[in-house]
Amino acid sequence: MEGQTVREQKKQRRRLPGWVKTLLTVLITLVVSGGLWCALLGRGGLAMVETYLLARFAFVETDVDLGRAVDEGLSAFVSGLGDRWSYYLTVEGYQATTQRRANSYVGVGVTVDYTREEGLLVQSVTVDGPAEQAGVVAGDVITAVDGASVAGEARRQGTELILGEAGTAVVLTLLGEDGATRDVTCVRAVLRSSSADGRMLEGNIGCVRLENFYSGAADSFREEVDALLEQGAEGLIVDVRGDPGGYITELEEILDYLLPEGPVFTHRPRWWFERVRQSDADCVDLPMAVLVDADTYSAAELLAAQLRESTGSPIVGVRTSGKGYSQITFPLPNGGGVGLSTATYCTGGGHSLIGEGIIPDVELELAEGAALGGGEDNQLQTAMELLGN
Numbered sequence: 001m002e003g004q005t006v007r008e009q010k011k012q013r014r015r016l017p018g019w020v021k022t023l024l025t026v027l028i029t030l031v032v033s034g035g036l037w038c039a040l041l042g043r044g045g046l047a048m049v050e051t052y053l054l055a056r057f058a059f060v061e062t063d064v065d066l067g068r069a070v071d072e073g074l075s076a077f078v079s080g081l082g083d084r085w086s087y088y089l090t091v092e093g094y095q096a097t098t099q100r101r102a103n104s105y106v107g108v109g110v111t112v113d114y115t116r117e118e119g120l121l122v123q124s125v126t127v128d129g130p131a132e133q134a135g136v137v138a139g140d141v142i143t144a145v146d147g148a149s150v151a152g153e154a155r156r157q158g159t160e161l162i163l164g165e166a167g168t169a170v171v172l173t174l175l176g177e178d179g180a181t182r183d184v185t186c187v188r189a190v191l192r193s194s195s196a197d198g199r200m201l202e203g204n205i206g207c208v209r210l211e212n213f214y215s216g217a218a219d220s221f222r223e224e225v226d227a228l229l230e231q232g233a234e235g236l237i238v239d240v241r242g243d244p245g246g247y248i249t250e251l252e253e254i255l256d257y258l259l260p261e262g263p264v265f266t267h268r269p270r271w272w273f274e275r276v277r278q279s280d281a282d283c284v285d286l287p288m289a290v291l292v293d294a295d296t297y298s299a300a301e302l303l304a305a306q307l308r309e310s311t312g313s314p315i316v317g318v319r320t321s322g323k324g325y326s327q328i329t330f331p332l333p334n335g336g337g338v339g340l341s342t343a344t345y346c347t348g349g350g351h352s353l354i355g356e357g358i359i360p361d362v363e364l365e366l367a368e369g370a371a372l373g374g375g376e377d378n379q380l381q382t383a384m385e386l387l388g389n
Contacts (some may be wrong), residue, residue, distance in 0.1 A: 213246025245298020
């Protein structure tokens with residue numbers, strides 16, 4: 001019995017205290033996980049993490065705005081990739097971008113221009129929108145927003161004052177066409193905006209201006225073209241001047257709708273197989289022309305290139321941007337987002353626009369002072385002449 005007691009005492013002396021075991025477990029876990037993080041992030045990534053931790057726990061200024069530092073750091077990091085198409089979005093920027101790509105906005109439902117010194121001239125009012133419900137009509141001039149004048153130099157800030165959170169009220173001071181002034185109260189709401197706007201021109205030529213390729217763009221475009229076809233359109237002008245592009249899915253639907261059977265789009269992701277979109281035999285069987293400019297980007301640029309490749313449709317305007325990368329916008333834990341180029345794309349025939357853009361069949365600058373789609377729009381007039389021959 002005495003011998004067993006001694007042996008048990010020796011065993012107990014060899015056993016490690018509980019706190020030591022816990023400490024060793026933590027240290028081993030850190031070493032192993034540290035190795036995994038090092039393999040995943042590399043020395044550069046670990047250096048960024050370490051810098052953040054040092055700034056948080058060792059920097060002398062305890063009230064430093066780390067959020068601002070993170071925004072600037074992430075923006076600089078993405079910029080350092082050397083890709084003009086990748087971007088970083090702050091929390092506010094990510095929320096605004098998400099809403100814009102949904103083709104919706106929070107407002108009162110008016111379209112304005114800045115031609116009147118007195119304020120914002122209301123060009124159109126959204127049917128059943130807050131402004132219409134409050135009695136705003138086309139021809140009214142908004143002279144003040146919540147008592148703040150939007151006349152003269154303040155006109156450019158007027159739309160920012162009108163926008164706000166859904167459910168909040170805004171008071172518009174209006175100057176009517178009869179010269180009378182009145183105040184109306186509008187309750188801001190989430191409103192949908194259409195990506196496409198079509199109209200019939202002389203010679204039974206339809207023209208559809210496509211603002212973007214965001215959510216619902218394909219449906220909007222198809223509705224406008226179908227309406228023009230019902231009116232007897234004998235030619236079609238697709239205006240993508242100033243169009244920033246948008247979603248590949250919307251682009252593919254529009255290409256399939258417009259074009260005859262054949263390959264219309266090629267997508268080459270970094271981490272997946274090449275995919276070629278095929279159009280079916282159904283198409284818009286009309287002669288077409290496309291209007292482009294230096295601000296025609298992405299899906300809009302590819303649309304113009306593919307129309308020319310598939311049907312020989314002439315392109316009028318100035319050389320386009322030369323974009324050939326597609327991006328995915330990834331949400332980040334801080335509420336912001338990062339858009340990274342993850343794939344290249346080209347026409348169905350394999351032609352890339354990277355660094356090249358589109359050289360129009362008719363290179364023509366927009367006449368000085370001319371408004372897009374207006375009577376002085378020489379690019380539009382040239383496209384009409386091409387389709388009229």
